[in-house]
Amino acid sequence: MNAHVTSEAQLLNVRQLEVVYHDVATAVQGVSIEVAQSSIVAMIGPNGAGKSTTLRAISGFLPAEDVKVTDGTILFEGSSLRGLLPHQISRRGVVLVPEREKVFQTLTVQENLDFSLTYKARPRRDEVYAYFPPLAERRTQVTGYLSGGEKQMLAIGMALVCEPKLLLVDELSLGLAPRVTEEIMSILRTINGDLGIAMLVVEQNAAAALRIASFAYVLEGGRVVFKGEPERLLNHQDIREFYLGGSKEKARSYRELRQYARKRRWWG
Amino acid sequence: MELLVSILALGSTYALLAAGIVIIYKASRVVNFAHGELAIVGAYVFHSAAFLTGASLTGQSLLITIAISAAASALFGVIIYAALMRRLLGRPAIVAAMVTIGVALILKAAIVVIWESRSVGIALGRQPVITFESGGRVTWIDVATVVVCIAFFAALALFFQYTRLGRQFRGTAENPLLAAQRKVNINRILAVAWGMAVFSATLAGVLFGSRSILSPQSPIIGLSGLTAAMVGGLDSLRGAVFGGLLVAAATYITARLISPALSEAVPFLILLAVMCWRPWGLFGTVEELNRV
Amino acid sequence: MLSNSPYLRTSYAETNRVFPEPYQRVLVGIIVISLICLPFVGGNYLLHLMNLALLAVIGAVGINLLTGFCGQVSLGHASFLAIGAFTTAILAQRFQMPFFVAIPASCCTGALVGFVVGLPALRFRGIYLAITTLAMHYAIIYVLTAYQSNVGPSATAGITVPAPAIAGFTLEGERAWFYVLLVAATTVVVFGINLSRTYIGRAWVAIRDRDIAAEASGINVTQYKLLAFMISAVLAALAGSLAAYFTSVVTVEEYTLELAIIYLAMIIVGGMGSIAGSILGAFFMTLLPFGIERIFEMLPWRLGTTAFGIQQAAIGIVIIGFLLFEPDGLIEMYRRVATYFERWPFRYRELQSIGGR
Numbered sequence: 001m002n003a004h005v006t007s008e009a010q011l012l013n014v015r016q017l018e019v020v021y022h023d024v025a026t027a028v029q030g031v032s033i034e035v036a037q038s039s040i041v042a043m044i045g046p047n048g049a050g051k052s053t054t055l056r057a058i059s060g061f062l063p064a065e066d067v068k069v070t071d072g073t074i075l076f077e078g079s080s081l082r083g084l085l086p087h088q089i090s091r092r093g094v095v096l097v098p099e100r101e102k103v104f105q106t107l108t109v110q111e112n113l114d115f116s117l118t119y120k121a122r123p124r125r126d127e128v129y130a131y132f133p134p135l136a137e138r139r140t141q142v143t144g145y146l147s148g149g150e151k152q153m154l155a156i157g158m159a160l161v162c163e164p165k166l167l168l169v170d171e172l173s174l175g176l177a178p179r180v181t182e183e184i185m186s187i188l189r190t191i192n193g194d195l196g197i198a199m200l201v202v203e204q205n206a207a208a209a210l211r212i213a214s215f216a217y218v219l220e221g222g223r224v225v226f227k228g229e230p231e232r233l234l235n236h237q238d239i240r241e242f243y244l245g246g247s248k249e250k251a252r253s254y255r256e257l258r259q260y261a262r263k264r265r266w267w268g
Numbered sequence: 269m270e271l272l273v274s275i276l277a278l279g280s281t282y283a284l285l286a287a288g289i290v291i292i293y294k295a296s297r298v299v300n301f302a303h304g305e306l307a308i309v310g311a312y313v314f315h316s317a318a319f320l321t322g323a324s325l326t327g328q329s330l331l332i333t334i335a336i337s338a339a340a341s342a343l344f345g346v347i348i349y350a351a352l353m354r355r356l357l358g359r360p361a362i363v364a365a366m367v368t369i370g371v372a373l374i375l376k377a378a379i380v381v382i383w384e385s386r387s388v389g390i391a392l393g394r395q396p397v398i399t400f401e402s403g404g405r406v407t408w409i410d411v412a413t414v415v416v417c418i419a420f421f422a423a424l425a426l427f428f429q430y431t432r433l434g435r436q437f438r439g440t441a442e443n444p445l446l447a448a449q450r451k452v453n454i455n456r457i458l459a460v461a462w463g464m465a466v467f468s469a470t471l472a473g474v475l476f477g478s479r480s481i482l483s484p485q486s487p488i489i490g491l492s493g494l495t496a497a498m499v500g501g502l503d504s505l506r507g508a509v510f511g512g513l514l515v516a517a518a519t520y521i522t523a524r525l526i527s528p529a530l531s532e533a534v535p536f537l538i539l540l541a542v543m544c545w546r547p548w549g550l551f552g553t554v555e556e557l558n559r560v
Numbered sequence: 561m562l563s564n565s566p567y568l569r570t571s572y573a574e575t576n577r578v579f580p581e582p583y584q585r586v587l588v589g590i591i592v593i594s595l596i597c598l599p600f601v602g603g604n605y606l607l608h609l610m611n612l613a614l615l616a617v618i619g620a621v622g623i624n625l626l627t628g629f630c631g632q633v634s635l636g637h638a639s640f641l642a643i644g645a646f647t648t649a650i651l652a653q654r655f656q657m658p659f660f661v662a663i664p665a666s667c668c669t670g671a672l673v674g675f676v677v678g679l680p681a682l683r684f685r686g687i688y689l690a691i692t693t694l695a696m697h698y699a700i701i702y703v704l705t706a707y708q709s710n711v712g713p714s715a716t717a718g719i720t721v722p723a724p725a726i727a728g729f730t731l732e733g734e735r736a737w738f739y740v741l742l743v744a745a746t747t748v749v750v751f752g753i754n755l756s757r758t759y760i761g762r763a764w765v766a767i768r769d770r771d772i773a774a775e776a777s778g779i780n781v782t783q784y785k786l787l788a789f790m791i792s793a794v795l796a797a798l799a800g801s802l803a804a805y806f807t808s809v810v811t812v813e814e815y816t817l818e819l820a821i822i823y824l825a826m827i828i829v830g831g832m833g834s835i836a837g838s839i840l841g842a843f844f845m846t847l848l849p850f851g852i853e854r855i856f857e858m859l860p861w862r863l864g865t866t867a868f869g870i871q872q873a874a875i876g877i878v879i880i881g882f883l884l885f886e887p888d889g890l891i892e893m894y895r896r897v898a899t900y901f902e903r904w905p906f907r908y909r910e911l912q913s914i915g916g917r
Contacts, residue, residue, distance in 0.1 A: 062357065111438075116451040116452055
């Protein structure tokens with residue numbers, strides 16, 4: 001699926017985004033991202049590349065936080081999201097699943113899902129229990145005592161209950177066992193297929209993300225350095241070496257591994 | 269028996285004050301040092317509003333006075349939030365607490381300026397319900413204080429546990445950003461919290477003023493309410509009730525049996541004792557200690 | 561060779577200077593000389609105000625070291641002042657001790673009380689610590705009230721303190737007090753600046769910013785927190801002791817919670833974590849009520865008690881205003897202007913280490 005036919009028809013259209021922390025530290029510079037209707041787009045890259053910051057910029061900052069979007073446009077369904085408060089953005093259909101502090105620890109699972117539940121959205125909540133059976137078993141349990149995987153499922157469930165058109169998922173694999181990550185990623189793909197919700201998935205686990213995405217961006221140092229369909233990324237030398245664990249041809253010993261010395265060239 | 273009723277009535281007043289502090293704390297992790305002043309100012313407003321409706325606190329004029337005071341106090345709470353506390357979101361909680369100290373000073377001065385430091389009383393329900401042979405009596409207002417307190421706490425508990433807004437309160441208290449990302453307008457939540465808190469403060473102040481004299485020195489009861497809230501646990505409504513009764517009982521008994529001067533220090537001695545043993549309060553949650 | 565540029569330092573001595581730039585040294589020199597010459601141009605009223613302000617400076621430096629540098633919020637400062645005042649009063653009046661015994665003894669009791677009040681700081685932070693210190697304030701004030709009612713001629717008369725005397729020379733009069741307090745305040749300020757630039761000051765700042773990380777870095781947080789409380793209490797006791805001699809009578813009623821809040825306001829207004837800010841804040845809060853009184857005298861209508869109310873409210877308004885709009889205090893306003901001129905055309909100065917600024 002070619003996500004670049006007409007930029008104007010994109011669900012989410014971010015152009016030349018620039019985000020600055022504390023007036024002095026530029027975290028994201030000149031980043032342009034597009035998400036088409038009902039597609040899954042991945043953002044991969046190392047620590048501190050600005051992936052989470054981009055998601056936070058799209059989903060809105062609280063006025064008290066010392067971070068500003070200083071340049072660029074963020075268009076969702078044609079209208080700008082810049083300057084809106086987080087609750088206004090989520091009411092428009094852009095919902096973030098944060099990296100840390102993603103659920104209300106002192107509330108029960110049921111209360112978390114019912115947090116801002118409207119009468120209209122009740123069927124959606126029951127669908128969430130269907131997608132994530134472990135949650136259904138622990139309805140009345142206080143969330144603080146859930147395992148990491150269950151908390152992540154609950155976080156995604158809470159986001160789904162808000163009836164989003166675009167789901168922003170921030171580093172869902174952090175702290176999760178690989179099998180649980182696989183499970184949740186495939187559930188995400190199922191949800192995307194069933195409900196048609198577009199997703200922008202930020203991941204350090206590049207392999208897992210590229211398995212479910214239809215388009216991917218690579219961020220480094222606050223900039224987009226590469227983009228393309230997953231096949232293109234999987235075959236790219238630099239991506240393979242730095243994000244996917246080396247080339248498939250031969251096993252390399254540490255002596256031969258000069259990852260630290262080789263510059264990334266981003267050819268091809 | 270009369271002792272018991274006095275303690276219950278005083279304890280209910282303290283519990284209501286503590287409830288207001290707990291509401292704001294549960295919603296925003298801010299300790300409101302101005303709560304005593306808000307209560308006394310509310311009582312003065314009630315007293316002055318009574319004059320507007322004919323100075324007799326009975327029947328219809330009573331209802332109008334109550335309505336005016338309730339509306340004014342809730343509105344004042346919203347104004348305090350919108351004008352001051354909203355700008356402090358994201359700053360450390362101690363800064364917000366210091367701002368409430370500033371508000372307390374301003375309100376205390378307002379009592380002096382607006383009401384010219386007159387000591388007044390609210391003549392409400394002073395008729396006795398039961399009279400004892402020893403000369404003591406239980407008045408209607410004593411009964412009303414306890415009943416109002418029970419009703420208020422019941423309503424509050426149901427609100428927090430079973431309503432959507434109550435859930436959103438609890439969620440906003442824990443994680444405002446996540447709440448905002450889940451479609452909740454945290455400004456609205458916090459404004460409602462402040463409105464509720466100042467309303468409960470006025471309620472406590474009016475009940476207090478009906479049983480004793482109001483003067484510019486009265487706001488000291490705010491500290492008793494604060495110690496009651498801390499003893500019970502800043503995030504626990506159950507603790508507010510228990511703390512209020514405990515502090516009231518200790519204060520009253522000390523004043524009667526030992527010395528009135530010591531009874532002023534008793535709430536703080538209880539607080540120090542509880543802080544040594546269970547700093548998060550008798551009914552509070554341990555994690556709160558690390559969140560401030 | 562000394563470098564004139566604020567960007568180029570050619571020796572360690574230069575980087576460690578308290579006042580690295582020439583204009584700062586000139587400014588401080590002007591201030592010191594004007595203060596020394598002040599009694600010759602000012603009247604008794606002005607000198608009295610300055611004396612009150614200088615007393616406040618001593619206490620303000622104390623609370624700034626505790627709350628501004630070490631981050632321990634304490635509402636018990638008034639009780640430290642009271643302890644110092646009462647110890648001096650008791651020793652001077654009942655035991656006829658001379659001032660050079662009474663004042664150090666007051667500082668010692670201050671240290672002891674500071675240690676006790678500081679113990680909760682080992683368990684709590686933030687609001688819980690503030691309220692615990694508040695509780696201890698009331699406990700201490702209760703003890704002093706009980707003492708005053710039992711010992712004094714009447715419950716509210718307080719204890720009269722004879723003027724300090726040595727070898728026949730008695731200290732009285734605004735002008736003599738001015739020089740004594742100037743020396744005392746200057747000593748305390750220099751002490752504060754030096755202390756903030758040593759390993760103690762740095763440990764305090766580390767504890768303020770992230771006490772768990774400080775502990776992990778090997779700083780004995782217990783020791784430094786208690787030291788902060790003790791030093792703060794010693795300075796406050798010194799201020800209380802001098803105030804006892806200055807006003808010649810000590811009553812427990814003047815050591816209210818409002819007083820502790822006023823000292824807190826001093827460092828909020830002046831700038832937390834800055835000794836210069838303590839001085840600015842102390843002068844500001846001491847002169848504020850008099851300034852308001854002056855303004856009201858100039859108004860055409862009489863206001864009576866309203867003036868007193870406005871003075872009370874002014875403290876609250878000042879606290880709220882500074883916390884909302886200028887949380888780093890007056891000293892930050894000065895720094896912005898100074899940075900603009902010093903660093904022009906650049907806008908930012910490099911990250912400052914603590915001390916002197």
